[in-house]
Amino acid sequence: MTDATDMTPMSAPAARHTSGSLLTASARTKRRNAAETRFKAYGIAAIAIAVLALMFLLYSIVRDGASAFQQTYVSLPVTISAEVVDPKGNRDPAEMAKVISMSYGKVLDDSLKAWIAAENIQIPDLSEADIKSFFSNEAQARLREMVLADPSIIGETLDMTALTSSRVDGMFKGRVTEASAALDAKTSVAQYQLAQAMKDKGALVTKFNTAFITKPDASDNRAEAAGIGVAILGSFYMMLIVLVLALPIGVAASIYLEEFAPKNRFTDVIEVNIANLAAVPSIVFGILGLAAFINFVGLPRSTPIVGGLVLTLMTLPTIIISTRAALKSVPPSIRDAALGVGASKMQTVFHHVLPLAMPGILTGTIIGLAQALGETAPLLLIGMVAFVTTYPSAPPEGFFDPASALPVQVYNWTQRADPAFFERASGAIIVLLVFLLCMNLLAIFLRRKFERRW
Amino acid sequence: MKSVKLTVSAIAVIAASASAAAARDQVQVAGSSTVLPYATIVAEAFAENTEFAAPVVEGGGSSAGLKQFCEGVGENTIDVANASRKIKDSEVETCKANGVANIMEVQFGYDGIVFASDINGPDFVLTPKDVFLALAAEVPADGAVAANAAANWSDVNPDLPAQPIMAFIPGTKHGTREVFEEKVMMAGCEESGALDAFKAAHPDDEDAAEAACIAIRTDGKSVDIDGDYTETLARIDSDKNGVGVFGLSFYENNTDKLKVATMNGVTPSVDTVASGEYPVSRPLFFYVKKDHIGVIPGLKEYAEFFVSDAIAGPGGPLATYGLVPDPKLADVQAGVADEAVMQ
Numbered sequence: 001m002t003d004a005t006d007m008t009p010m011s012a013p014a015a016r017h018t019s020g021s022l023l024t025a026s027a028r029t030k031r032r033n034a035a036e037t038r039f040k041a042y043g044i045a046a047i048a049i050a051v052l053a054l055m056f057l058l059y060s061i062v063r064d065g066a067s068a069f070q071q072t073y074v075s076l077p078v079t080i081s082a083e084v085v086d087p088k089g090n091r092d093p094a095e096m097a098k099v100i101s102m103s104y105g106k107v108l109d110d111s112l113k114a115w116i117a118a119e120n121i122q123i124p125d126l127s128e129a130d131i132k133s134f135f136s137n138e139a140q141a142r143l144r145e146m147v148l149a150d151p152s153i154i155g156e157t158l159d160m161t162a163l164t165s166s167r168v169d170g171m172f173k174g175r176v177t178e179a180s181a182a183l184d185a186k187t188s189v190a191q192y193q194l195a196q197a198m199k200d201k202g203a204l205v206t207k208f209n210t211a212f213i214t215k216p217d218a219s220d221n222r223a224e225a226a227g228i229g230v231a232i233l234g235s236f237y238m239m240l241i242v243l244v245l246a247l248p249i250g251v252a253a254s255i256y257l258e259e260f261a262p263k264n265r266f267t268d269v270i271e272v273n274i275a276n277l278a279a280v281p282s283i284v285f286g287i288l289g290l291a292a293f294i295n296f297v298g299l300p301r302s303t304p305i306v307g308g309l310v311l312t313l314m315t316l317p318t319i320i321i322s323t324r325a326a327l328k329s330v331p332p333s334i335r336d337a338a339l340g341v342g343a344s345k346m347q348t349v350f351h352h353v354l355p356l357a358m359p360g361i362l363t364g365t366i367i368g369l370a371q372a373l374g375e376t377a378p379l380l381l382i383g384m385v386a387f388v389t390t391y392p393s394a395p396p397e398g399f400f401d402p403a404s405a406l407p408v409q410v411y412n413w414t415q416r417a418d419p420a421f422f423e424r425a426s427g428a429i430i431v432l433l434v435f436l437l438c439m440n441l442l443a444i445f446l447r448r449k450f451e452r453r454w
Numbered sequence: 455m456k457s458v459k460l461t462v463s464a465i466a467v468i469a470a471s472a473s474a475a476a477a478r479d480q481v482q483v484a485g486s487s488t489v490l491p492y493a494t495i496v497a498e499a500f501a502e503n504t505e506f507a508a509p510v511v512e513g514g515g516s517s518a519g520l521k522q523f524c525e526g527v528g529e530n531t532i533d534v535a536n537a538s539r540k541i542k543d544s545e546v547e548t549c550k551a552n553g554v555a556n557i558m559e560v561q562f563g564y565d566g567i568v569f570a571s572d573i574n575g576p577d578f579v580l581t582p583k584d585v586f587l588a589l590a591a592e593v594p595a596d597g598a599v600a601a602n603a604a605a606n607w608s609d610v611n612p613d614l615p616a617q618p619i620m621a622f623i624p625g626t627k628h629g630t631r632e633v634f635e636e637k638v639m640m641a642g643c644e645e646s647g648a649l650d651a652f653k654a655a656h657p658d659d660e661d662a663a664e665a666a667c668i669a670i671r672t673d674g675k676s677v678d679i680d681g682d683y684t685e686t687l688a689r690i691d692s693d694k695n696g697v698g699v700f701g702l703s704f705y706e707n708n709t710d711k712l713k714v715a716t717m718n719g720v721t722p723s724v725d726t727v728a729s730g731e732y733p734v735s736r737p738l739f740f741y742v743k744k745d746h747i748g749v750i751p752g753l754k755e756y757a758e759f760f761v762s763d764a765i766a767g768p769g770g771p772l773a774t775y776g777l778v779p780d781p782k783l784a785d786v787q788a789g790v791a792d793e794a795v796m797q
Binding site: 097141301389 | 490491497511513530573707708764774
């Protein structure tokens with residue numbers, strides 16, 4: 001509407017320049033065209049900088065993290081010696097349970113030595129320590145579980161596929177080279193040569209690392225066994241809580257503010273406060289969560305319920321603002337028509353306005369959730385940056401079990417000493433980015449599918 | 455309609471959370487980031503070798519952990535605080551004021567503190583005196599006390615490389631900082647005779663002289679690292695002149711990137727720390743709330759498991775990671791078994 005009125009003053013100066021030919025551009029037109037070209041160039045440069053930054057980020061993450069999805073396993077015949085796993089020889093489960101997992105290392109070491117002798121591999125300087133640190137400590141724990149679950153395998157020789165230590169794994173990922181192995185206190189050149197010889201004989205296999213996605217975190221001694229299973233589950237639980245709490249509260253608040261509330265100083269104050277809350281640093285919500293939910297209400301630390309409640313508070317302003325914008329964009333004529341045929345105010349809102357605003361609300365909610373998924377700062381204070389190795393149980397009880405979250409798992413791993421954790425942190429970032437991408441694609445899909453134009 | 459359903463389920467969740475006084479069945483631990491790797495190794499082994507639930511271990515630093523520890527008694531407070539220094543009297547007071555009267559102190563081993571620089575850089579042969587003269591805020595010069603003007607390590611001691619002084623030391627929230635101040639800066643202060651100079655400058659105030667000994671220069675040649683050793687390592691990676699302070703176990707995990715400095719001519723290792731030849735080491739502790747034993751399942755068992763020979767002894771998984779085992783581990787085990795509290 002307003003465009004038509006604006007045309008008049010624009011056309012007036014153009015009329016004064018009718019003396020020149022339309023085919024030859026005047027100096028002034030050239031200047032205007034040049035300004036436009038320059039502006040386009042600035043825009044392209046801005047986009048190029050942004051794309052380059054993104055490319056660099058993605059490149060460095062994929063370069064460091066792609067190897068987390070591969071893992072080296074050793075596949076050997078393992079003889080389960082009764083002397084180690086059942087020293088009393090009476091097959092009493094209670095006695096056998098007293099043999100702790102570290103003792104099972106001897107079973108694996110002996111099996112490796114037997115294999116080296118059988119294959120006639122000659123490596124000078126191969127020490128006891130090199131054999132001992134070849135397997136992951138996780139293999140001992142798994143062997144102990146197997147024996148306790150089925151004592152009949154004692155004395156048998158079975159083919160076992162076990163994790164190698166993080167240094168051996170690193171030899172096939174370029175993280176550990178022969179030169180670095182010489183300097184490294186945790187491995188040696190002899191161990192490097194042994195790994196290469198085993199690879200040639202087919203005793204070492206590199207497989208897709210499903211355990212990385214499904215298994216829980218592991219301690220600093222077992223970087224090769226660490227996974228993001230608990231973190232994914234914890235993040236999922238928190239997102240569920242945020243969705244279930246923030247969506248209804250946010251939508252109800254926005255509908256009231258937008259459709260029913262009188263416009264007065266009080267609602268203005270609320271509006272300013274909501275806009276302010278959206279910009280409050282997220283760590284503030286963490287401090288609030290610690291004081292309110294853990295110290296006052298007495299909810300347990302490190303649990304998805306507290307994380308979910310804190311993230312709900314953080315996401316609410318985002319959802320309210322986007323919902324109000326979606327409600328505002330529904331043309332007043334729809335409301336007028338509904339009221340005109342005798343619908344009540346509530347019928348108007350729920351039958352006509354809300355369905356039309358739904359795509360905008362959903363988009364806002366999903367973007368709010370994606371933001372909450374990647375949030376670390378508030379979780380630092382409520383104990384989510386913890387070492388948790390047990391999966392939380394199914395909801396609703398699982399909401400009160402300790403869990404980790406994806407972004408804090410990344411934060412956690414970047415602080416560990418073993419360089420293998422750095423690779424895993426980058427791998428976890430890739431998983432997090434994939435989740436965020438999926439959520440944003442879903443938002444775009446929902447908007448396209450349900451969007452109505454007038 | 456959809457939103458009505460969602461609202462109802464939301465109310466259900468809130469109601470469920472209000473009745474969430476369910477008993478905690480796992481031990482909760484927080485504290486020193488130096489002790490954190492040991493505690494995670496123990497927590498993992500404890501869970502797979504016993505019937506108890508896996509303990510939840512948080513880092514955060516010794517002071518932060520002890521602060522949480524002293525918040526009170528009850529299920530929503532932590533059971534164990536890890537510390538890379540002894541608990542302070544002021545912290546014991548805070549604990550008492552909040553009802554945490556019975557604290558079990560468990561010393562489970564030693565950790566060496568090492569100075570290390572980039573693997574391709576020159577060798578450093580340090581003494582506490584050199585470090586003090588390089589990093590102190592004020593040093594004695596010609597009988598008076600003056601601001602530290604040393605720019606290169608060779609200015610401090612001609613035997614050291616002519617490399618600009620750039621040190622990355624742990625920030626004040628770390629327990630490591632206190633050990634650094636006490637075992638390196640204080641020792642260097644006395645060796646170099648600076649303590650006497652400071653005493654002369656502050657004749658009536660003994661504390662002021664000691665405070666001057668551990669005051670670190672603030673002209674940018676020494677940087678406090680508030681993060682973990684990984685941050686120190688990253689700083690050295692980007693500034694090859696840097697010398698950083700690390701835990702021995704962290705260094706042992708990164709020997710292909712770092713070159714360790716000797717101290718008083720002794721190369722740090724598990725053996726030299728255990729024998730006491732290497733001067734810069736400190737005991738590691740964890741503190742247990744005795745009042746939680748019997749309330750939180752597995753708490754006493756966790757403490758006993760932690761200090762057992764198979765875990766904290768020589769050849770155990772903690773020693774593999776870099777812990778220097780406590781030679782008096784048997785006494786520690788007896789103390790834990792008796793639930794001996796601090797006086």
